[in-house]
Every structure is written in C-alpha cells, then in structure tokens.
Amino acid sequence: GGAAAALAADGFDSLRALRASSISASDLEGYGVPAERAALALAATKSEVPAWLLANGLxxxxxxxxxxxxxxADGFDSLGAMRAAELAASDFEAAGAxxxxxxxxxxxxxxxxxxPAAAEPVGQPQxxxxxxxxxxxxxxxxxxVAGGxxxxxxxxxHMPIAELQERLIDRMTAFHKVSVEGEAPLLKKGAIKPIHIEMKRAAxxxxxxxxGLESFLISPDALAQALKIKxxxxxxxxxxxxxxxxEQEVLLQGHCVQEVVDYLRDVYAVTSQWVDLKLKK
Structure with a gap:
C-alpha cells in the first residue's frame, strides 16, 4: 500500500531496516500507517508477541x-520465553491484558x-x-574492475545471487579482531599471526x-615477570x-616451551592452535 511504498522510498524496505532504525509510532503515522495500527506495527518489528496476542484473544x-x-519488560520478549516460564493468568493480568x-x-x-501471521517485507519486490x-x-x-x-x-x-555473493567475498579484505576484558579491542588487517615459541641452544x-605476543594484546614485560616468578x-x-x-620477544633461560604453552592457555586462553612451535637442539 501507500504506507509501504513511502517507507521503502526512505530506505525502510525490510523488517531488518525497521529494526535497525529508531523509528517511532508517530513516524509510522507520518508514513500513512493508521494511528490505531502504528503501535502494533512498531512493536511487531521488535517481537512476534504482539501478533500472537492478537491471534489468540486480544x-x-x-x-x-x-x-x-x-x-x-519482565523478560518475556518472545513466545519461547513465555512458554519456558509457563506464564499463568496472573502474569497476563499483571501485563495489562x-x-x-x-x-x-x-x-x-x-x-x-x-x-502469528508471517511478517512480510515492507514494500520489497520479489x-x-x-x-x-x-x-x-x-x-x-x-x-x-579497476584500471579502466x-x-x-x-x-x-542480470546475474545469479550465488555468483554475486562469490564476487563480493572475493573483493572483501580479511581483518581480525582480538578482544580482551579491560582492554581496547585490537582490529588489524589480514589474518592473525600466531605466537612463536622457539627453543635454541647457545653457549x-x-x-x-x-x-608475537602483541597480536594477542599480551604485554611482553608482564609475561616475562610472571614467568620469572612462576x-x-x-x-x-x-x-x-x-x-x-x-614488537619484542621474551627470552627465558632454560627449556620452558611446554610451561609457556600451558601458561598462555591457562591465563590468556590462547590455545595451541594459535601457537607456532620451533624446537631446535
């Protein structure tokens, strides 16, 4: 209808777009949604519950x-949550039903x-x-392609969606993100490089x-001090x-490879898949 076309013209052409926006019931009325339906339409973009209530009693x-x-507001924002809690008559009464x-x-x-009736894309053509x-x-x-x-x-x-998706992935640049509690996340281009542990013999x-500790937001100084004590x-x-x-490296006197691997796993949650071992005698 007219409301759907008006919404689509402003970029609200799918349920996902509506959910991502801060659109209000009054905004929906401005697009031509009847006032008596605007509140339900807005709530329906967030949850299936309003439509289920209408289909089953309201x-x-x-x-x-x-x-x-x-x-x-009480945590029952989906049918699954409502069924899991086995809501009783008093619960619906408290919610104002x-x-x-x-x-x-x-x-x-x-x-x-x-x-509830299946949600239909707003103004979205097939x-x-x-x-x-x-x-x-x-x-x-x-x-x-670049270069003229x-x-x-x-x-x-026209092209098949599968081929377009393939082209999209080919043109994307890989990034990795490392998050540690209490630290600003690290976002860098390319694949993450593993921590290198190498055993050498000298004199x-x-x-x-x-x-390679910095790639995992691990301070070389902190690790060196902790392992010195441990x-x-x-x-x-x-x-x-x-x-x-x-970047810096931590040097430990002695054959401490397994001890370092265990410490990285237990303290920093860095498992062996992110550790590159080079053992030389």
Missing part, C-alpha cells in the same frame, strides 16, 4: 502492543494456539535469485624465545631485529 491492536511491551482475553491466552500458550537485476551500485562494486575498461565492453544485466645453554628462571625482554619493528 482484539485491540494498541492493547496487544502495550501488553507485549509489559511482558518484554484484558480480563476477558486472559483465559484464552493461557490456553493458547499451553496448547500452542494460533501462530526477486528471481537466479537472475538478480544489476543496478549501478552492483555494477560498479562487483562487476567492473576495454572499448565496447559490455556487462551483464651450552637452552634458551626459550617467545614472540618458573624461577631468568627472563629478559628484547627488541626484535629490524629498523621498523616495534
């Missing part, structure tokens, strides 16, 4: 929206009741997934080298070779 859209809001509808709601919750129309945005971002085009080159007007002594060995923090290298 006759007023506004009352359904208000009851659903009250239930959600009309007295004449409460018994029907309790029965419907126990027996399954009528399912698209053949085997022949998606190529608009200017898709053409520039996924079809044309040959004279007379032509481009497809008749075993030495364990640990590097293992009772001499430790040092050294700058890695290279003019533009900022």
């Amino acid at each position: 006759e007023d859209a506004a009352a359904a929206a208000l009851t659903a809001t009250a239930l959600a 009309p007295a004449d509808a409460i018994s029907r709601l309790v029965s419907a919750l126990t027996d399954g009741g009528a399912a 698209v053949d997934l085997d022949a998606v129309p190529i608009d200017e945005m898709l053409l520039l971002s996924l079809i044309k 085009q040959k004279k007379g080159a032509t481009f497809p007007t 008749g002594h075993n030495k364990t080298h640990v590097s 293992l009772g060995c001499t430790t040092a923090v050294l700058k890695l070779p290279g003019n533009n290298v900022k």
